[in-house]
Amino acid sequence: MRKLISVILAIVISLSVLCLISACNKETKENLTTTRSSLATELNQQIINNENDVGGGDLSLTKYRRIYCNIPRPFSNLVDLFEFQDWYEDVIKNDPNKTEIMPMKLFIQEFNISREDFDRANLEWAKIIIKGFKGKPMMDPQDFANQETDEVYNADIIYTFDDEIINDYYLSHEYPYLYELEFEQAVADGTYQTRTTDWVDVEQMEAEIIAKYGEVEISNETTIPPYEITTTEKSTTETTE
Numbered sequence: 001m002r003k004l005i006s007v008i009l010a011i012v013i014s015l016s017v018l019c020l021i022s023a024c025n026k027e028t029k030e031n032l033t034t035t036r037s038s039l040a041t042e043l044n045q046q047i048i049n050n051e052n053d054v055g056g057g058d059l060s061l062t063k064y065r066r067i068y069c070n071i072p073r074p075f076s077n078l079v080d081l082f083e084f085q086d087w088y089e090d091v092i093k094n095d096p097n098k099t100e101i102m103p104m105k106l107f108i109q110e111f112n113i114s115r116e117d118f119d120r121a122n123l124e125w126a127k128i129i130i131k132g133f134k135g136k137p138m139m140d141p142q143d144f145a146n147q148e149t150d151e152v153y154n155a156d157i158i159y160t161f162d163d164e165i166i167n168d169y170y171l172s173h174e175y176p177y178l179y180e181l182e183f184e185q186a187v188a189d190g191t192y193q194t195r196t197t198d199w200v201d202v203e204q205m206e207a208e209i210i211a212k213y214g215e216v217e218i219s220n221e222t223t224i225p226p227y228e229i230t231t232t233e234k235s236t237t238e239t240t241e
Contacts, residue, residue, distance in 0.1 A: 064102075065141070067151045068170040071107050074124035079111045087111075102166050105158055116213045118155055123209055126152045126202045137202060140169075142195035144177035152200055 126137040135150035186192035
């Protein structure tokens with residue numbers, strides 16, 4: 001009788017331990033998933049902040065236009081979010097020797113961004129300028145410093161991969177005005193005539209992209225690496241089954 005009770009107790013204890021292990025594994029997976037989700041949200045916010053960062057100081061005195069240093073979200077969304085953040089921190093922020101190389105050029109080379117994906121992301125960026133910034137997309141702003149907010153990328157220039165050509169193109173101009181209001185007042189009273197001529201027609205831009213590449217759109221969703229079960233967890237899971 002005592003042996004039977006001992007056997008029953010051993011079985012009960014074993015089952016309890018297995019249930020506890022299973023519960024711990026489940027909790028660990030849920031915690032990891034929650035942590036990854038939180039990280040993804042944080043990194044997304046950092047990318048958004050980077051898009052709106054003007055680099056500090058007087059915009060008219062910066063060496064390169066603000067688009068030179070930024071990698072807006074439609075482009076960063078082309079690659080894995082965590083890989084992008086690691087690359088951005090390691091290569092862009094921590095390597096002072098590459099300050100004279102356009103970050104977007106390095107990004108294209110690092111992640112093998114095709115011209116098609118770049119053009120489609122540039123179209124999305126132009127739409128953000130209209131819908132999000134309430135601006136008018138353009139290339140090569142000439143009139144006022146904060147007009148740079150509405151600039152889209154010149155893919156023909158960037159895809160030369162020639163640093164001299166790229167850097168020369170993206171040098172800041174001697175803007176006659178700092179803000180749009182000053183510019184509009186000068187135009188209204190006839191003391192200034194706009195110099196910016198390279199406006200971007202988004203509908204035409206989209207039509208050209210469809211004609212060139214077809215209507216298949218890029219995947220513009222943030223990629224979060226899937227949770228991978230470890231060898232230890234796998235063996236434990238198999239034991240519990």
